[in-house]
Amino acid sequence: MTTFIRKLEAAWRANDSLLCVGLDPDLKRFPAHLAGRPRAIAEFCRAIVDATADLVCAFKPQIAYFHAERAEDQLEEVITYIHDRYPAIPVILDAKRGDIGSTAEQYAREAFERYNAEAVTVSPFLGHDSISPYTVYKERGVIILCRTSNPGGSDMQFLDVEGPGGRERLYQRIARTVASQWNGNGNCALVVGATFPNELAEVRRIVGDLPLLVPGIGAQGGDIAATVAAGRDRTGAGLIINSGRAILYASGGTDFAAAARAAAVETRDAINAHR
């Protein structure tokens, strides 16, 4: 099996894209003609996938949007659909798990065996033994929260902590710890929000060419030019830039898939203009 990192690198090249489409299916924002259909979530996501698969380096379904609707089976269907139709595109399950070892093993089974995602997002808050149950799946990716895109991200992640070379911010400590200690299997990446380009640049400085998943452009207000300038690696890649709502809900009508494609083209091109 190709590893997540290799598959990601191939998708960056093949589609000439750093764009990741976030699959956050919110029934309240669905086109009216899908309302009430029994498998509306899967139908909606499959249409978005078909409309954008040649424009992206990854798809990122957010698990809570499916689980809140009792739609686990539709999440399975969407991931299987991507694997069957677009096998070159890795699937990142956005789940932000964080639990002690024996339970983390169950979450890893859920992400990698039940849903068969190529990668999963996890929290570093419980430390090394909460991460290793994921990294032992050597061919899968483990994308660790470092500096999140929301305002409250600063509450913990921006605290000053005592570091080996003096004082540093908690997010810097996390970046350093992942790059130097937790990445023994070479399958880690980090989440750094686009809303904080200075810190994105600092994480890039710390971690070398580790891939960075960057949410926060589009609806959350992150700037594309600043994100690419701050986060790209030495090859002009290294980024998985997520856009969800701005693409999924570009139109609320029957043309939602075409509108999503247009928004994805525009976003991909805006990213590439700054690489």
Next chain:
Amino acid sequence: MTTFIRKLEAAWRANDSLLCVGLDPDLKRFPAHLAGRPRAIAEFCRAIVDATADLVCAFKPQIAYFHAERAEDQLEEVITYIHDRYPAIPVILDAKRGDIGSTAEQYAREAFERYNAEAVTVSPFLGHDSISPYTVYKERGVIILCRTSNPGGSDMQFLDVEGPGGRERLYQRIARTVASQWNGNGNCALVVGATFPNELAEVRRIVGDLPLLVPGIGAQGGDIAATVAAGRDRTGAGLIINSGRAILYASGGTDFAAAARAAAVETRDAINAHR
């Protein structure tokens, strides 16, 4: 609707117990006679619930054990069963969620509306706006990770950070932040592992009479006497002391429920001997 905190206090008194039974259904450890039955997880959990409901102040199903087995419907069944048969016992959904606001709203819907749990465990790592989507459910409990019971818990939680009154550990900062800023609706509690009694005492000092969920006795090695001495509140209560595996798998035979009851009696009594 009675709030989680009131229901918890009533259960402490009615059952004279600080014990919480953690429902972590691990098929590999199930009694042989349940193997292969289509609803073995629900059957097992219901038997444990029936055997221990008069001995506990709460039940705590761990969501990953159900989701890894595609058994969401059995989790729903177990929680409904507890609510129907033992309405005085609150259910804590152990999910350790942590995500930005718009997604946290979906996780809160999953915990409080889909599963109808009285409380949920969450991570503080993403800050205040990742917590408020839960605390707005005023009648529900929001139990925030502070000092976890696993060895890696120290990686982040034990770091020195700059505090208002000088340097403090991250877990102390979390305890202080929850008690002074995030608990505006009076429905917060904290998770502090039994494996660190000194820090349990420190959290109790910081947060007054806030309830503390304490995992880590039993299989993880936490000492009951030290836990109670360090963590009890001024009334000799204030603790939700979780035991999972040591009770669930006290016997691997057809007598598993009776053995679970015996282990629960022993644990409850050991806790009460030190209150």
